[in-house]
Amino acid sequence: MQPIDRIALVTDFGAGGPYLGQMKLRLSGLLPRVLVIDLISDLAPFRADLAAYLLPALVRDMPARTLYLCVVDPGVGGERSALAIEADGGWYVGPDNGLLALVARRANQIRVLRIDWRPAVLSASFHGRDLFAPVAAALCGGKIPYYTELDRGLLIGNDWPNALAKVIYADSYGNLITGLQAADLDRNTWLWAGGRDITYARTFCAVPPGQAFWYENAFGLVELAVNQGGARRVLGLGPGDRVELSPH
Amino acid sequence: MQPIDRIALVTDFGAGGPYLGQMKLRLSGLLPRVLVIDLISDLAPFRADLAAYLLPALVRDMPARTLYLCVVDPGVGGERSALAIEADGGWYVGPDNGLLALVARRANQIRVLRIDWRPAVLSASFHGRDLFAPVAAALCGGKIPYYTELDRGLLIGNDWPNALAKVIYADSYGNLITGLQAADLDRNTWLWAGGRDITYARTFCAVPPGQAFWYENAFGLVELAVNQGGARRVLGLGPGDRVELSPH
Amino acid sequence: MQPIDRIALVTDFGAGGPYLGQMKLRLSGLLPRVLVIDLISDLAPFRADLAAYLLPALVRDMPARTLYLCVVDPGVGGERSALAIEADGGWYVGPDNGLLALVARRANQIRVLRIDWRPAVLSASFHGRDLFAPVAAALCGGKIPYYTELDRGLLIGNDWPNALAKVIYADSYGNLITGLQAADLDRNTWLWAGGRDITYARTFCAVPPGQAFWYENAFGLVELAVNQGGARRVLGLGPGDRVELSPH
Numbered sequence: 101m102q103p104i105d106r107i108a109l110v111t112d113f114g115a116g117g118p119y120l121g122q123m124k125l126r127l128s129g130l131l132p133r134v135l136v137i138d139l140i141s142d143l144a145p146f147r148a149d150l151a152a153y154l155l156p157a158l159v160r161d162m163p164a165r166t167l168y169l170c171v172v173d174p175g176v177g178g179e180r181s182a183l184a185i186e187a188d189g190g191w192y193v194g195p196d197n198g199l200l201a202l203v204a205r206r207a208n209q210i211r212v213l214r215i216d217w218r219p220a221v222l223s224a225s226f227h228g229r230d231l232f233a234p235v236a237a238a239l240c241g242g243k244i245p246y247y248t249e250l251d252r253g254l255l256i257g258n259d260w261p262n263a264l265a266k267v268i269y270a271d272s273y274g275n276l277i278t279g280l281q282a283a284d285l286d287r288n289t290w291l292w293a294g295g296r297d298i299t300y301a302r303t304f305c306a307v308p309p310g311q312a313f314w315y316e317n318a319f320g321l322v323e324l325a326v327n328q329g330g331a332r333r334v335l336g337l338g339p340g341d342r343v344e345l346s347p348h
Numbered sequence: 349m350q351p352i353d354r355i356a357l358v359t360d361f362g363a364g365g366p367y368l369g370q371m372k373l374r375l376s377g378l379l380p381r382v383l384v385i386d387l388i389s390d391l392a393p394f395r396a397d398l399a400a401y402l403l404p405a406l407v408r409d410m411p412a413r414t415l416y417l418c419v420v421d422p423g424v425g426g427e428r429s430a431l432a433i434e435a436d437g438g439w440y441v442g443p444d445n446g447l448l449a450l451v452a453r454r455a456n457q458i459r460v461l462r463i464d465w466r467p468a469v470l471s472a473s474f475h476g477r478d479l480f481a482p483v484a485a486a487l488c489g490g491k492i493p494y495y496t497e498l499d500r501g502l503l504i505g506n507d508w509p510n511a512l513a514k515v516i517y518a519d520s521y522g523n524l525i526t527g528l529q530a531a532d533l534d535r536n537t538w539l540w541a542g543g544r545d546i547t548y549a550r551t552f553c554a555v556p557p558g559q560a561f562w563y564e565n566a567f568g569l570v571e572l573a574v575n576q577g578g579a580r581r582v583l584g585l586g587p588g589d590r591v592e593l594s595p596h
Numbered sequence: 597m598q599p600i601d602r603i604a605l606v607t608d609f610g611a612g613g614p615y616l617g618q619m620k621l622r623l624s625g626l627l628p629r630v631l632v633i634d635l636i637s638d639l640a641p642f643r644a645d646l647a648a649y650l651l652p653a654l655v656r657d658m659p660a661r662t663l664y665l666c667v668v669d670p671g672v673g674g675e676r677s678a679l680a681i682e683a684d685g686g687w688y689v690g691p692d693n694g695l696l697a698l699v700a701r702r703a704n705q706i707r708v709l710r711i712d713w714r715p716a717v718l719s720a721s722f723h724g725r726d727l728f729a730p731v732a733a734a735l736c737g738g739k740i741p742y743y744t745e746l747d748r749g750l751l752i753g754n755d756w757p758n759a760l761a762k763v764i765y766a767d768s769y770g771n772l773i774t775g776l777q778a779a780d781l782d783r784n785t786w787l788w789a790g791g792r793d794i795t796y797a798r799t800f801c802a803v804p805p806g807q808a809f810w811y812e813n814a815f816g817l818v819e820l821a822v823n824q825g826g827a828r829r830v831l832g833l834g835p836g837d838r839v840e841l842s843p844h
Contacts, residue, residue: 106624108617114390114520115612116363118406118567121356121387128354128383129411135624139617142610145521146576158614161717163625174576178553221409224551226566272610273641303720305674318722319614328642328670362638362768364611366654366815369604369635376602376631377659393769394824422824426801469657472799474814 104191104240105165107131108139110155111228112172115141122229123169130237139168143269144339146174148199150268152257153279156203157319159190169236170194171228182215182231183255184239184247193236195227201257212252217245267324267341274330277323278343282316290346293324294335297346304328352439352488353413355379356387358403359476360420363389370477371417378485387416391517392587394422396447398516400505401527404451405567407438417484418442419476430463430479431503432487432495441484443475449505460500465493515572515589522578525571526591530564538594541572542583545594552576600687600736601661603627604635606651607724608668611637618725619665626733635664639765640835642670644695646764648753649775652699653815655686665732666690667724678711678727679751680735680743689732691723697753708748713741763789763820763837770826773819774839778812786842789820790831793842800824 107127113119120141127136139158143151151172159168173180173195181196187207192200196214204210215235222230238245252258264279271277276293291298291314301313309328312335317323324331324343332338355375361367368389375384387406391399399420407416421428421443429444435455440448444462452458463483470478486493500506512527519525524541539546539562549561557576560583565571572579572591580586603623609615616637623632635654639647647668655664669676669691677692683703688696692710700706711731718726734741748754760775767773772789787794787810797809805824808831813819820827820839828834 105628106621108621116386116388116390117520118388118402118517119519121385121389122406122410122566124385125354125356125387125410125414128385132353132383135628137617137620137624138612139621140612140614141617142612154614158618162618162621166621175553176551223566224563229566269614271615272613305671315720318618318719318725364634364636364638365768366636366650366765367767369633369637370654370658370814372633373602373604373635373658373662376633380601380631423801424799471814472811477814 101186101242101244102189103165104167105163106135106137107167107169107236107240108137108162109141110139110143110151110158110168110170111141112143112145112147112151113141113228119226119228123233126229126233127237130234131240134240143172146172147339148172148174148195148197150264150266150279150339152198152200152202152260153264153268154277155199156206157321159203160320164189167191167193167236167239169232170199171232172199173197173227176225176227180256182235184213184215184235184244186211191239193232193239196256198257198260201255201260204252204255210252212250212255213244213247214250215245215247217247265343265345267337267339267343270332270338274332275323275325276331276335276337277317277319277321280322280343282320282322285322291324292344292346294337296335298324349434349490349492350437351413352415353411354383354385355415355417355484355488356385356410357389358387358391358399358406358416358418359389360391360393360395360399361389361476367474367476371481374477374481375485378482379488382488391420394420395587396420396422396443396445398512398514398527398587400446400448400450400508401512401516402525403447404454405569407451408568412437415439415441415484415487417480418447419480420447421445421475424473424475428504430483432461432463432483432492434459439487441480441487444504446505446508449503449508452500452503458500460498460503461492461495462498463493463495465495513591513593515585515587515591518580518586522580523571523573524579524583524585525565525567525569528570528591530568530570533570539572540592540594542585544583546572597682597738597740598685599661600663601659602631602633603663603665603732603736604633605637606635606639606647606654606664606666607637608639608641608643608647609637609724615722615724619729622725622729623733626730627736630736639668642668643835644668644670644691644693646760646762646775646835648694648696648698648756649760649764650773651695652702653817655699656816660685663687663689663732663735665728666695667728668695669693669723676752678731680709680711680731680740682707687735689728689735692752694753694756697751697756700748700751706748708746708751709740709743710746711741711743713743761839761841763833763835763839766828766834770828771819771821772827772831772833773813773815773817776818776839778816778818781818787820788840788842790833792831794820
């Protein structure tokens with residue numbers, strides 16, 4: 101396995117809260133020399149099904165030799181496996197609940213490990229700190245905790261679609277990111293969302309203030325936006341809401 | 349005194365704001381090589397009385413040789429002492445307003461120092477940056493600023509109860525953390541909060557969606573939660589609100 | 597040019613979101629050894645005109661040899677230049693939209709560079725990651741990307757006033773920071789904001805709970821506050837709203 105230079109945290113924990121803080125503090129004790137970066141911490145709570153489509157877009161063009169420690173875990177305390185996936189030069193650690201499904205599917209080179217190791221002390225509700233963080237630390241140290249190799253076809257989410265015509269994330273400006281890859285959509289495509297037709301524009305300043313449009317965002321996804329406004333409020337949509345390809 | 353490997357910030361400053369940023373930037377100038385981690389930055393504003401009960405739970409099981417720089421400081425600008433406490437292998441720096449009272453009470457080994465040193469330039473409203481950060485930096489460098497050793501019985505909060513039957517923190521999911529230690533409560537105990545009886549469950553997936561329950565959270569505290577919902581909204585409670593042990 | 601020890605991020609990206617995360621992750625790939633600190637990430641969205649007055653106050657008394665990577669960029673995708681400014685021992689990188697205007701005006705020693713270099717891959721909407729971050733990385737490495745030296749009189753915002761009688765930032769406690777420098781205001785000055793007269797007090801505990809007052813905040817600016825309350829709610833004001841010097 102190749103060396104890991106840094107850990108990027110991908111969570112729905114919320115910025116500023118104690119979960120992100122304890123993960124980082126725990127990691128600093130295990131890995132004093134490894135940089136830990138919050139890549140995103142305000143994913144839609146519990147929506148592993150939505151985050152799954154954001155994750156491959158977020159990591160596109162990011163530095164190699166990064167371990168993505170991903171925790172959106174609605175089923176914590178119940179049965180679900182822990183995964184460590186080596187895919188195209190990066191590592192992904194997280195629950196087997198679909199969160200890593202699209203990363204796994206799109207990888208050219210992949211190795212999927214179900215982590216069977218469990219720590220001596222494991223809380224019922226915070227596997228990010230107690231299970232996934234030490235797994236990440238072990239991988240950074242070049243060791244893989246006790247595991248079983250799996251075929252990626254066995255992962256939860258293996259039967260999910262390649263693209264998701266839903267809002268998967270609303271950013272702090274009120275822009276609405278969808279699970280549609282912009283490269284798949286003709287620029288003449290109209291979308292239907294929030295009760296109106298939405299046409300393509302290259303970027304914000306290409307439309308009048310207050311007008312909704314869709315564009316290819318900086319992650320390669322279709323994003324609904326309003327110039328000098330918030331699509332979330334204007335369209336009345338949020339994470340999980342549907343977007344339709346318009347019949348026009 | 350033992351070496352300090354990292355600083356963890358415990359504040360009500362809010363994530364993303366300039367207060368946390370200036371503390372970190374100031375510390376980076378004083379201590380270029382010491383890691384500084386946001387442990388929590390969204391404590392209930394000004395509620396040192398509530399944060400006091402969260403702090404010992406938050407630091408439980410965290411790495412030794414950590415200095416906790418704690419600032420919840422409603423009385424800034426007025427009279428209150430500055431403290432540096434060495435307790436069970438960690439350091440705590442903050443105001444003497446009760447914030448460190450429970451950490452001090454529960455420590456097995458403790459040394460309480462009232463810091464009498466003051467910086468040449470001290471703003472009226474930002475002692476976190478101007479007073480507590482340089483004190484923390486001095487301690488990391490192995491030096492204790494001018495001080496008076498105190499008995500912990502003299503600290504503000506010395507007469508506070510051992511547990512607090514109130515919501516002390518609401519997390520970003522809407523879970524309500526109380527100041528009750530879960531080890532002290534029989535699992536048959538019913539709680540009364542937000543106009544309803546609340547029974548124990550091991551964790552989220554042990555109750556039906558929408559049902560409120562209490563459980564031992566990952567910090568060892570009693571937490572009110574709702575499976576796939578937010579206890580804050582469902583129960584209509586927030587930080588400072590009372591929880592009762594039910595007469596059942 | 598003098599060495600740079602750290603990068604401080606000044607943005608309206610929001611804490612916890614993917615923009616701050618991708619900037620930091622990209623920077624960690626370019627500069628594995630340079631510390632990157634979030635100085636502020638919740639500036640009023642798109643309001644470069646307001647942030648311009650907060651920036652010089654925020655960097656006052658902060659460590660030298662810091663590069664401030666500043667992104668509030670409402671016109672992204674349109675025409676505006678990229679700047680790198682060396683001013684009084686610090687560097688500032690950001691768009692030429694006024695954001696750096698007051699820093700530039702108040703500098704004693706200054707060198708203004710318009711950065712003409714462009715990366716091979718430049719998204720339409722995320723110049724913070726694709727343009728400004730690599731410029732900052734180059735400067736940290738002692739290299740200046742292809743540039744034209746400018747007179748500061750040519751910067752956008754060169755004709756803006758020296759002080760701004762508006763709320764420029766609302767903090768998480770609800771305090772309202774204005775663009776007025778406290779050193780310029782006599783303590784007898786009354787302000788008129790939110791339909792009431794507001795008098796000076798040294799700090800919070802100098803007025804009764806619930807009373808609005810103005811004071812010199814820890815950045816040297818005039819701030820409207822309410823003891824044990826939120827000026828934002830009490831006065832009904834937010835970023836961009838006017839404050840008047842009272843006729844009393």
